[in-house]
Amino acid sequence: MNEATPQQPKKILVVSAHPEPRSLNASLAAFAVDELRAAGHEVEVSDLYAMKWKATVDADDFPDHVADRRLHVMATSERETLAGRLSPDVAAEQEKVRRADAVILQFPLWWFSAPAILKGWIDRVFTAGFGYGPAVPPPYSGGALAGRRALVSVTAGARESSLSDRGIHGRLTDVLHPLQHGLFFFTGMEPLEPFAVYASNDLPEDRFAAAKRAYGRRLDGLFTDEPVPFRSLVGGDYDHDMRLLPGVEAPGTSGPDLHVRPRG
Template sequence: MNVLLVYAHPEPTSLNGTLKAFTVEHLQRAGHTVQVSDLHAMQWKAQIDADDHPGRDPSVPFHASLDSRDAFRTGRQSADIAAEQEKLRWADAVILQFPLWWFSMPAILKGWVDRVYAYGFAYGVGEHSDQHWGDRYGEGAMSGKRAMLVVTTGGWESHYGPRGINGPIDDVLFPIQHGILFYPGFDVLPAHVIYRSSRIDEASLPGVLEGLGARLDGLASDPVIAYRRQNGGDYLIPALSLRPELAEGEAGLGVHLAL
C-alpha cells in the first residue's frame, strides 16, 4: 500500500516523534511505501487566506470557499496545497497522527485540512437532487481509501470512557473521524489512542509500540467504523435527517452508526 502519514507535533524528540519514526519503519518493513507530511518541519502555513489563490483579482473581497473553488478549478492553487492533494490522490491509506490538544487536533493540522480540502476536491462535488445530496459521507474523492487516527492524550482511558468526565473518546473524535475523514469518502478505522502519554517511560514504551504495530498491521484489513452512508437510503433528502424508523427513539452521535 501507499501510506501517507500526516504528522503534527513540534518536538522531534517527543513521544509523538518516536511513534512517527516507528510507524514509518514498521510500514516500510512490511513492504508499504510511505510518505510523511511533517507539518512543523515543513513550516506549514495554517491559515487559509488570499495567498492560497495566486493571481486572484485583489479588488474582489476574499471568500474562503469561493476562492478555494476557483483556484482548484483553474489550477492556480498555491504549490503547497497542490502538493498535498497529490499525496492524497497517491495514497491508499492516510494516517493522521497528533496529540489531542483541547479536545481536538492541533491548529497546524486543522489548517492542513482547511487549505488542502479545497472546494471541488474534498467538498462541493457531485449532483444535488431529491435523491442524492452531493458526493459526501461515504462518497467523494477519497472513496476506496482508508484512514486512521493515531492520537496521544495525557488523560486516563477512564477519563474518556462511557461515563468519563471528558466524554467518550469516540464522541470526542467524531468531528474528525466522521466529519473530516468519512465526509470526503474515506473508510475510517477506529482510532488508535495512547492514553497517559506523559507517563510512558522506557519500561512501558515497548508495549506501546507493540500495540501501535498491531494496528498498523491491520491497516488494510481491519474492520472500519460502520458509519451510515448519506446517499444509501438511511437519510431523508434534502433534510439529511435519519429516517424516523431507524434507531427509533434514539438521538445523538450513535445513530449514525449502522449497527
C-alpha cells in the first residue's frame, strides 16, 4: 500500500467465496489481507468454503423456534435477532460486521451473480433487526450499518468489453446493482466502485501482477475514495411511494443510473 498516505488503523472484514484455496480469488483475498495488515489495519477473514458455511435460511437459524409453528422468516429473524437468540454461526458473523469499518466481498462472477454460498451468507447474516426492519434506521438513508465502507472485488471469465455499456452481458455496474444498491446502500454502507479482474480464466503472470498493483491502489483508497453517489430516500428525490420524482435525473438517464446522483 502507499506509505505516503498513511491511514488511521481500521477494522476490515474480508469475506471470500471460492471453493479452491489455490484460485485467483483466494490469491486476491490473501493479497488484500496482507496489504491491509501491512498498512496497520486489523483484518478478519470469513472464508466461507473453508468454514463450510450453511447457505440456506431455515428454522435451525433460530434455535428457540417451536418446530410445529409456521416459520415467518422476517418476523422470526427480527424477534430472535433483537433477543440475541440466533444460531452461533450467524451471531458470530454479525459481530464481525458490527466490528468492521469496511467489508470486502471477494468472489467469482457465476451466472451473473455471487456464488450461492455468498448469497447464503447475506441471507442468513443480514437478518431483520440487524440489517433492516422497523427496529433499525430506515433504508437508503443512513440505515442500520451506516459509517461502514463496502467494496466488491470480483473476477469474471468474460472480457471487459462484453461487460460494458454496449457489451452483450450488460454493464458490470448493472450486474452488481443488487449488491451495491440492494445490500450495501440499503443497509447504510457506502459502496465504492467495484474492482474487477476480467478474462480471469487464464491469467498470465504479468496480468496478475498488474491486477495486484491496481487492487493495491483501490485498497489504498478504501477509506478515502468517493463512494458511489446513490440518491438518499430522504433527500427529496423520491415521492411517498419511493418513486423517483420526474425530471430529477439528467436527460436520457435510465435504468439503475436513475438512482445515482450526477457526479460533479
